[in-house]
Amino acid sequence: MSRIGKTPIQLPEKVAVTLDGLSVTVKGPKGELSRTLPDGVSISQVENTIVVAPTSEKRKSRERHGLCRTLIANMVEGVSKGYSRRLEIVGVGSRAQVKGKTLVVSAGFSHPVEVVPPSGITFAVENNTNVTVSGADKELVGNEAxxxxxxxxxxxxxxxxxxxxGERIRRKAGKSGKK
Structure with a gap:
């Protein structure tokens, strides 16, 4: 049995969870997220906690146990605190700016690249080189980043x-000159 799946999910005060079979809807101060979970698990709410349990001892059910618990925990944390990912732009002349909701990146191409955010995602730029992608859905924030x-x-x-x-780039030595 999954060690991660066994631990119950604590619900913060301002978060409400609606369970309808395998579909889970979580509402909080940062927004609303919903997801349909795969077969093989059962979800129940006991007072201020959510408990995920496998429905059988089959391999598929045990595999999905920890996954479903983590997905629900990420939804709860996303609607209560939110997620963000920070990027740095390195290079002379490379910069980013926000026009309306779209992010315009000048990264050395002949044209600026525009990134339109999906609903629930916001972009913020500091000092023209630091971009912050934030939102309630952890998966969506990571994909946009x-x-x-x-x-x-x-x-x-x-x-x-x-x-x-904070990403470390493995550096290579350039060409060595003739001796």
């Missing part, structure tokens, strides 16, 4: 490009 990073991934020689904050 990965899309922005994919515009110009960091290269290993000078480290120019878009990287996550």
């Amino acid at each position: 990965a899309k922005i990073r994919a515009i110009r991934p960091p290269e290993p020689y000078k480290g120019k490009g878009i990287k996550y904050q």
